[in-house]
Amino acid sequence: MIDVIVIGAGPAGLAGAIAANKNGLSVMVLDEFIKPGGRLLGQLHQETSGEWWNGIEESKRLHEEAINLGIDIRSNVSVFNICQEDSLWNVYTDASTFQAPFILLATGAAEYPIPIPGWTLPGxxxxxxxxxxxxxxxxxxxxxxxxxxxxxxxxxxxxxxxxxxxxxxxxxxxxxxxxxxxxxxxxxxxxxxxxxxxxxxxxxxxxxxxxxxxxxxxxxxxxxxxxxxxxxxxxxxxxxxxxxxxxxxxxxxxxxxxxxxxxxxxxxxxxxxxxxxxxxxAGGLYPLAELAAVAGCPFEYIPALGGHVPIHSEAMETPLQGLFVAGNITGIESGKIAMAQGTVAGLSIANKVEKESKTITKKLSQALQQVQTVRQASSIQFNLDINSGRNKMKSLWAAFDVNNSKNIV
Structure with missing residues (x-):
């Protein structure tokens, strides 16, 4: 049986799949594109340190690591619905229906369209x-x-x-x-x-x-x-x-x-x-979070995070049992931060399965710190007030009784 289904094979999804698998969980990754990598595939820039960030090479590294671990990665598969029955999540795709007790949504971001007369012209x-x-x-x-x-x-x-x-x-x-x-x-x-x-x-x-x-x-x-x-x-x-x-x-x-x-x-x-x-x-980016909405996850509109984002904890858990999120679905940031969040999500899921193992808890604590370290070192911020947005989400999460899904409004 599959323990975790990861939806999205970008930096957050692949990193989350690797972290979960390394801690004993069987993982399937689904992505609608023809190959894994997500937005990493298009990224190429020089950082302030002088080093080059090559997204294609980074996605290749993540993909190869996942394959070597035996993670089941299925590209060119579109997910159109997810719903929970008892303790299992049903994931409906154009290929088949899959089940798992845990889902990691790492669907990334989409671009804002700005309509302009003539924008339907070829070119x-x-x-x-x-x-x-x-x-x-x-x-x-x-x-x-x-x-x-x-x-x-x-x-x-x-x-x-x-x-x-x-x-x-x-x-x-x-x-x-x-x-x-x-x-x-x-x-x-x-x-x-x-x-x-x-x-x-x-x-x-x-x-x-x-x-x-x-x-x-x-x-x-x-x-x-x-x-x-x-x-x-x-x-x-x-x-x-x-x-x-x-x-x-x-x-x-x-x-x-x-x-x-x-x-x-x-x-x-x-x-x-x-x-x-x-x-x-170029209209900018917003979190691609439709599947979280379909699942019934509560949302909040936080402009500093790029738009409507699902309520989640720093450990990437949502108020819905077994549903986790990571990457740009939680707020628009860089690929490196998405990878760090994915690792947090994978460890959080493993920690749930192992009922808060001391070993995994320690790894999770280190992974959470790594998110902050990467964020502070990031040379590019898509939104000026990203920290205030993250703090607002932290406060919203504290207001939820995540142990009682009946209290979700």
Whole structure:
């Protein structure tokens, strides 16, 4: 019989499967993609230490370790429902139905779409799709592109596209609307980007970014921000321009933009069109948590974690008996943190089975500390207030009687 079914073969899922298996549990991993790795497969960047983070190599390492341990990994399998009957979880997939007393949901994150007129044209894609096509499938997405949306994700993938020899002409903001929200407000965008000022490509930009952390200086900086943009390794960052339409007859031919003020309001008579043969829309990430919702897990909306997240403990346990979570389903962070959380989840499940074994409890304590260590050392934070978000979840978990599922509201 299977002890644990892990849904999602990304960094959190594979790390969780390995930790559970190493502590005596039989594990099955299910993933809808054609190969394990999740978002790791597209990641390639240089860290502040100078070392390169190669997601493909990291996913290969995790996959090989899992295979060597005898973990059953099944790719190209879609899970569409999970429900609990008595003490077992039923996992319904397009291949078969599986049962186990424990489930680890490591489903990761999805991208926010920002609708823009013309976004159905061939050549328009999410920034994550460009990353996968470039780094996983080795397909050149185009010769001259424009990114709509300036956030941590778009800058990380911009660097990867540049490394692949793909020219991104400029980055502009989306037009202000109820759906684009703060992503269309230059003042808010600049504030969020200051969180990664240390990664700016030149000493001048890094020094200027430190000055912009002062509110008054930031307002002055935005007023003086050049309309032509600031050069980021050959790509023009234009915080004072917004895309109002993607143009083209049968495929992308360009993007129509307008000048905007510090609050994202359009300035009249400022429309201009830039040529492009591909467009990436970067709306950011949110936790992919539908299966937790289907299972009946309670949620909380915490913007600092990226959106609606299932209630969970630091040990990755949810209020539903036998249901655990790890990775970006709990809040948007880096792949390294997802791996650390996966290890915590795997050990937590093993600890439940072994009724709080002293040996596993010690390992779990060390794994929990490792999550904090990795988080503190992380060079990139997708959300500015991640620690406040985690603390809020900690308080919410304390309010639940996890030993009595009848008390769940």
């Amino acid at each position: 328009v894609m999410s920034i994550g799709a460009a990353q996968v096509m470039t780094n996983v499938h080795r397909v050149q997405v185009g010769k001259r592109g424009i990114i709509i949306g300036a956030n941590i994700l778009s800058f990380a993938i911009l660097n990867e596209l540049q490394l692949a020899g793909i020219h991104v002409d400029r980055i502009v903001l989306p037009e202000k609307s109820p759906l684009s929200k703060d992503a269309a407000v230059p003042e808010e965008v600049m504030k969020s980007l200051l969180n990664v000022a240390h990664l700016a490509p030149s000493p001048f930009l890094r020094a200027g970014s430190r000055m912009m952390k002062n509110v008054g200086m930031r307002k002055i900086g935005l007023r003086l921000f050049p309309k032509s943009g600031v050069n980021v390794n050959g790509t023009s960052l234009q915080l004072r321009k917004a895309a109002v339409e993607i143009v083209g007859k049968e495929q992308v031919e360009g993007v129509r933009v307008v000048d905007i003020d510090a609050q994202g309001n359009k300035i009249s008579d400022s429309e201009i069109e830039y040529d492009a043969d591909f467009v990436c829309i």
